[in-house]
Amino acid sequence: MPTVNGASINAASLQNSRLQQNSLNKLASGSNIPRASDAAASLAISTVLQSDTVVLNQNAATAAQGASIGQIADGGLARISDGLMRMKELAAQALGGTQDPASLQAINAEFVQIRDEVSEIANQTTFNGRGLLDNTDSSDFLVGTDVGDTISLDGVDVTGTALGISGLTVDTAANATTAIGAIDNAINQVSNARAEIGATVSRFEVAGENIASQIENVSAANSAIADADIAAQVTSLVTSKVLNEAELAVQAQANKNPQALLKILEG
Structure with a gap:
């Protein structure tokens, strides 16, 4: 049959x-590639994209941290600026010509207290144990997939010595006159420092937005290959x-x- x-x-x-x-x-x-033998070339591309995503996620956290550090420094500078303005106001009062010795002594006492507090603020404004306002060291933050994709956050020194206000008093008209000139210079230094830090914080924020966009695009590309x-x-x-x-x-x-x-x- x-x-x-x-x-x-x-x-x-x-x-x-x-x-x-x-x-x-x-x-x-x-996964669209459960085994390397299924699509070796696609797996290689997917691995690179996954690696980039991991780095970008870390960079997003780094950019946010950099912005936070800058904001902490700016907060300290704002307090110092307020203190300097009050010091200038007190110096002007001392030059008013109507102050008796007791009043002048009281004005000077407040002036000295604020002067010393400015240095305290500079010394105590820190992040993770690192001073932000008492040195000029700079830190680099990686915000890209290449080692050169960094943003530098420069430190500033706004201690009393650096600002030129250490030892100032307003107990006499002559001293008050000297103090006003020194305080004006100090206010300019602080304002410039705030402008530089503000610009750096803005750069961190823009970098963070760009990183978020990159993460979305890279993840989508990897998903199209690997999912x-x-x-x-x-x-x-x-x-x-x-x-x-x-x-x-x-x-x-x-x-x-x-x-x-x-x-x-x-x-």
């Missing part, structure tokens, strides 16, 4: 089984199952009645 050779049916069945297993692997892992298309894989899985079942049914029928199948095939 003639029989139907099921080799081709078996080969197709094996192929469908492999397709089913591939779809199951992708659905289970959620499994669930709908497509489910469709592929169902299709391969249907084909596999049909092939098994054909093979079973062929083994039962090969003559009938041959007649159908001959047509």
Whole structure:
């Protein structure tokens, strides 16, 4: 009795089984590349994109930290500026010409207290133990995927000595006159420092927005390569199952009645 050779049916069945297993692997892992052998080139690209995303996420945190440090420094400078303005006001009062010795002594006492507080603010404005207003050291913050993508935050020295206000008094008209000139210079120094720090903070904020955009774009690109298309894989899985079942049914029928199948095939 003639029989139907099921080799081709078996080969197709094996192929469908492999397709089913591939779809199951992708659905289970959620990855379009569950194994390196599935798409080596795509896996290499995806790995680079994942690495860039990790670095960019860290850079986003770094940019936010840099902006926060700048804002802390600016807050200290604002307090110092307020103190200097009050000192200038007191010096002007001392030059009013109507102050008796007792009043002049009281004005000078407040003046000296604020003068000393300016240096205290400069010394106590810190971040993670690092002084922000008592030195001119600069720090570099990485805000990109390349080592050269950095923003420098320059330190400022606004201690009493650096501002030229240490030892000032307003206990006499002559001293008050000297104090006003020195305070004006100090106010200019603080204003310039605030302007520079403000510009750096703005740069950090812009960098943070740019990094957020890069993260979104890089993540989308990686997703297009590495993430499994669930709908497509489910469709592929169902299709391969249907084909596999049909092939098994054909093979079973062929083994039962090969003559009938041959007649159908001959047509």
